[in-house]
Amino acid sequence: xxxxxxxxxxxxxxxxxxxxxxxxxxxxxxxxxxxxxxxxxxxxxxxxxxxxxxxxxxxxxxxxxxxxxxxxxxxxxxxxxxxxxxxxxxxxxxxxxxxxxxxxxxxxxxxxxxxxxxxxxxxxxxxxxxxxxxxxxxxxxxxxxxxxxxxxxxxxxxxxxxxxxxxxxxxxxxxxxxxxxxxxxxxxxxxxxxxxxxxxxxxxxxxxxxxxxxxxxxxxxxxxxxxxxxxxxxxxxxxxxxxxxxxxxxxxxxxxxxxxxxxxxxxxxxxxxxxxxxxxxxxxxxxxxxxxxxxxxxxxxxxxxxxxxxxxxxxxxxxxxxxxxxxxxx
Amino acid sequence: xxxxxxxxxxxxxxxxxxxxxxxxxxxxxxxxxxxxxxxxxxxxxxxxxxxxxxxxxxxxxxxxxxxxxxxxxxxxxxxxxxxxxxxxxxxxxxxxxxxxxxxxxxxxxxxxxxxxxxxxxxxxxxxxxxxxxxxxxxxxxxxxxxxxxxxxxxxxxxxxxxxxxxxxxxxxxxxxxxxxxxxxxxxxxxxxxxxxxxxxxxxxxxxxxxxxxxxxxxxxxxxxxxxxxxxxxxx
Numbered sequence: 001x002x003x004x005x006x007x008x009x010x011x012x013x014x015x016x017x018x019x020x021x022x023x024x025x026x027x028x029x030x031x032x033x034x035x036x037x038x039x040x041x042x043x044x045x046x047x048x049x050x051x052x053x054x055x056x057x058x059x060x061x062x063x064x065x066x067x068x069x070x071x072x073x074x075x076x077x078x079x080x081x082x083x084x085x086x087x088x089x090x091x092x093x094x095x096x097x098x099x100x101x102x103x104x105x106x107x108x109x110x111x112x113x114x115x116x117x118x119x120x121x122x123x124x125x126x127x128x129x130x131x132x133x134x135x136x137x138x139x140x141x142x143x144x145x146x147x148x149x150x151x152x153x154x155x156x157x158x159x160x161x162x163x164x165x166x167x168x169x170x171x172x173x174x175x176x177x178x179x180x181x182x183x184x185x186x187x188x189x190x191x192x193x194x195x196x197x198x199x200x201x202x203x204x205x206x207x208x209x210x211x212x213x214x215x216x217x218x219x220x221x222x223x224x225x226x227x228x229x230x231x232x233x234x235x236x237x238x239x240x241x242x243x244x245x246x247x248x249x250x251x252x253x254x255x256x257x258x259x260x261x262x263x264x265x266x267x268x269x270x271x272x273x274x275x276x277x278x279x280x281x282x283x284x285x286x287x288x289x290x291x292x293x294x295x296x297x298x299x300x301x302x303x304x305x306x307x308x309x310x311x312x313x314x315x316x317x318x319x320x321x322x323x324x325x326x327x328x329x330x
Numbered sequence: 331x332x333x334x335x336x337x338x339x340x341x342x343x344x345x346x347x348x349x350x351x352x353x354x355x356x357x358x359x360x361x362x363x364x365x366x367x368x369x370x371x372x373x374x375x376x377x378x379x380x381x382x383x384x385x386x387x388x389x390x391x392x393x394x395x396x397x398x399x400x401x402x403x404x405x406x407x408x409x410x411x412x413x414x415x416x417x418x419x420x421x422x423x424x425x426x427x428x429x430x431x432x433x434x435x436x437x438x439x440x441x442x443x444x445x446x447x448x449x450x451x452x453x454x455x456x457x458x459x460x461x462x463x464x465x466x467x468x469x470x471x472x473x474x475x476x477x478x479x480x481x482x483x484x485x486x487x488x489x490x491x492x493x494x495x496x497x498x499x500x501x502x503x504x505x506x507x508x509x510x511x512x513x514x515x516x517x518x519x520x521x522x523x524x525x526x527x528x529x530x531x532x533x534x535x536x537x538x539x540x541x542x543x544x545x546x547x548x549x550x551x552x553x554x555x556x557x558x559x560x561x562x563x564x565x
Contacts (some may be wrong), residue, residue: 016500023497051341061514065499065521071346072495076344078337079441088445098479165395169403177456184457187480245484258483265450265484273449 008060016051022046022073029080040081047077097324100274101317103267110240110247114197118236121201128202129209137208148214150320155223155291164288172283175231176276179238183245183272187261188245197239204232224298227286234275234282237315241268271315278311335476337440345440347490350432352471355489359464361424366412370405400554414452416465418445422487433492437476447485454481507564511545519564526557 025046028039054074057067104111136145144154173247178200185192211217246263252260289295289303313319333351336344352360379385381397417426421442422434434451436443443451456469458479467479476488499520507516513540519541524535531553538556539549550556 005512006509009505010536012503012508012513013505015505016505020497020500023500026495045449048341051339051343055343057513061517064514064517066503066513066517068493069495069497069499072493074343075345075440076495077345078339079435082439082441084441084444091445163394163398165398166402169398169406173406180453180456184454187454187457187484261482262486266446269446269450269453279511 011056018046018049019053019070019073022050022077023069026073026076026080028074041076043081047074047081050074050077073260095270095274096314097320098317099270101315101320103271104237104315105317106267107240107244107271110243111237114193114236114239114243117194117203118197118232118239121198122205122208125202125205125207126209127205129206130213133210133213136206136210139203140210145210148211148216151214151216153211153216153219153223155220166287167291168284169288170195171286172280175234175279175283179235179272179276179279182235182238182269183242186242186245188246189250190243193239193246194240197236197241200235222297222300223290225284226289226295226307227295229304230278230311231282231286233308233311234279237275238272241272244268274314278307278314281307298322333475333477335437335440335490347435347440347446347488349477350430350489350491351477354361354430354432354491355471355477356468358424358426358430358432358489360426361429362412362424365425366409369412373408374401375403411433414449417443417448417452418489422448422493427489427492431491431493432489434487435490437486437488442488443485445489451485451487453500454479457481469544502564504565511563515541515544516564519560523539523560523564 022043025039025043029035029043050070050073054067054070057064057070061067125139125233129139147154147156178196182193182196185196204270208217208220211220245261248260248264249257255263285303285307289300295303333349335347335349337347339345362425368376375385377397378401381401413424417434420428427433433439434443434448436447455467458464458470458481460466464479469479470479470483471477474483478488482488499517503516503520507519510516511519522529522534522537522541529537533547533557535553538560542549542556542559547559547563550559
């Protein structure tokens with residue numbers, strides 16, 4: 001028997017009970033909040049000891065089963081002890097009262113750029129279709145064009161085809177997907193977002209111009225009045241977030257490209273969570289209010305502008321300031 | 331060669347995590363896809379039978395709010411929210427990932443990713459799934475250092491193998507065996523004995539002879555005697 005082997009055996013015999021109990025303790029730590037304080041304290045004490053044992057095992061027997069066992073115990077202890085505290089609902093509330101507004105302030109130039117791009121493209125789409133009516137086929141299907149030429153909107157009788165509930169679900173699902181695309185296509189150095197926003201602007205401008213040529217643009221505006229303000233704003237904001245992702249990749253500054261991208265995504269996501277929840281509301285309005293002929297234009301505008309005002313209150317931080325002031329007054 | 335990601339720890343001993351490549355990742359995804367597809371389809375079929383009195387597609391104008399919100403929306407939600415919801419609830423795992431023995435961790439600290447990071451990696455499925463069949467995601471897992479897709483790069487996450495530590499070996503390794511053979515040799519003998527029935531006669535004879543020679547013990551000819559000799563060494 002060599003001296004090393006004897007020392008190894010002594011170390012093994014002294015420590016094996018601790019390794020076994022550390023492994024058994026992991027199951028209790030998995031329960032998170034419900035783990036007993038004594039169990040957690042034991043784990044805190046065992047963590048550096050297991051680290052020391054693992055360092056020895058890695059040198060003495062790399063790749064052996066005991067080393068793998070200690071790797072597993074150490075990994076699980078690390079994961080449990082360094083788990084961040086859970087404050088999910090407080091975090092969600094903070095998103096709506098503070099975080100989203102802070103991100104909007106940081107991205108104000110991107111928001112202004114995307115809104116400008118969108119407005120210019122709406123104008124360009126309208127001008128193109130006004131000058132060359134045949135270009136309407138780029139933005140509308142043949143069926144839509146035939147309907148408009150007969151003086152009918154594709155939104156007429158929508159409720160005879162789909163019930164409001166199904167319509168809402170289809171609409172907000174589609175809008176959420178479009179917004180997420182506008183955001184995630186920012187990964188193509190912002191170009192994907194640029195094209196998506198430009199195409200949306202051109203389509204909307206072109207379609208409004210086309211309906212105007214047949215005298216039904218007012219009815220189309222009436223249809224969009226309740227949901228359109230928030231819906232288009234969210235798509236523009238998603239575009240701004242997408243653009244910030246592209247900017248982080250193109251000009252990462254002092255960070256690595258990956259770190260700058262991760263930072264931009266984490267920041268943008270806070271804003272998008274708030275915006276997408278507003279998009280669900282806009283979808284419900286588009287399914288229940290917009291196609292319902294019993295709502296006059298005044299009511300639609302009141303609903304649409306009221307909802308848009310709430311959107312602005314949240315994204316400007318006014319809601320958060322109001323909540324903070326109330327809390328301060330006690 | 332195995333890829334390892336090393337997470338620095340306050341102890342000075344890095345936590346080593348074995349990265350799951352495109353194979354392990356695809357395996358977990360295929361299991362998850364089947365689970366979510368079957369669960370969504372089951373909800374839709376059972377709901378439709380209960381609502382319409384039989385399995386038939388209702389015309390759009392016959393669909394009431396009840397059918398939409400109780401049958402259609404939950405089916406869509408099961409399919410599309412399966413990954414984000416389960417990854418958040420199971421701290422970086424899904425049933426498919428569990429079965430494939432993999433888990434998501436934050437690259438920064440090796441712990442479970444936060445809710446925000448998990449949402450981000452799921453939003454970026456839109457890009458990873460382009461143009462179809464997750465082509466972009468699959469290619470990026472093949473060319474990136476940590477075998478990650480774009481969603482993981484955005485979220486700062488990585489998929490790693492997650493083998494729960496098994497204390498079986500500890501129960502069967504004695505201090506006497508370690509003293510006689512050394513830690514590494516004792517474990518090798520124990521592992522060979524564990525795999526004895528799965529190995530071919532020639533392979534186990536070769537390995538056993540080699541290990542016995544290292545312990546300066548003569549190898550008997552008989553297979554059963556060879557095994558008994560190894561058992562004796564690690565007793």
